[in-house]
Amino acid sequence: MKPQTNILFVCLGNICRSPMAEYIMRHKIKQAHLEDRVSIDSAGTSGWHDGEDMHKDTKKQLAKHQIDHFGFISRKVRKQDWDYFDYIIAMDNQNLKDLERLFGKNTEKLFNVTSLCPDLAYDHIPDPWYTGxxxxxxxxxxxxxDVMLEKLTR
Incomplete structure (x- = not known):
């Protein structure tokens, strides 16, 4: 693994799915003692919730699994994210299309999170803002x- 790998998880509003992915992945990175080699962030394609905390039920879910959920501030994806992040991982196909419009196609760097787990029953992460x-x-x-962590440690 190179000295620093930077990962950005992206959903629509950056208050439910992408912060949940960010904090789950941070937790796994910490457990694997890779904090000095991997940094994790998240953003939204819309900017609707810029400056806000994550959704209260996202916090509850992370707390339920004993995952730290403090210090989060929602933000919109920025052009400069392309140069900084090694992986930009979308939560669904619409997020991916929005990101491809902004950055162009690059399947090694920019992809849908569910492509990591082809055996899932889903081709996207359902948005709990709508599903509850x-x-x-x-x-x-x-x-x-888990699969992303495996990919990083290979």
Missing amino acids: NFDETYQLLDQCC
Whole structure:
């Protein structure tokens, strides 16, 4: 692994799915003692919630799994993210299309998180803002983050 790998998780509003992925992945990175080699962040394609904390049910889900959820501030994806991050990982196909419009296609660097787990029953992470099912979102992201960690340690 190179000295520093930077990962950005992206959803629409950056208050539910992408912060959940960010904090799950941070937790896994810490458990693997890789904090000095991997940095994790998240952003949204819309900017609707810029400056806000994550959704209260995202916090509850992370707390339920004993994952730190403090210090979060929502933000919109920026052009300069392309140069800084090694991986930009979308939560669904619409997020991916929005990101490809901004950055262009690059399947090595920019991809849908569910492509990490082709055996999932989903081709996207359902948005709990609409489904209300934060537990399902957690379970799917937890699996995808396990695979991402494997990818990083290979």
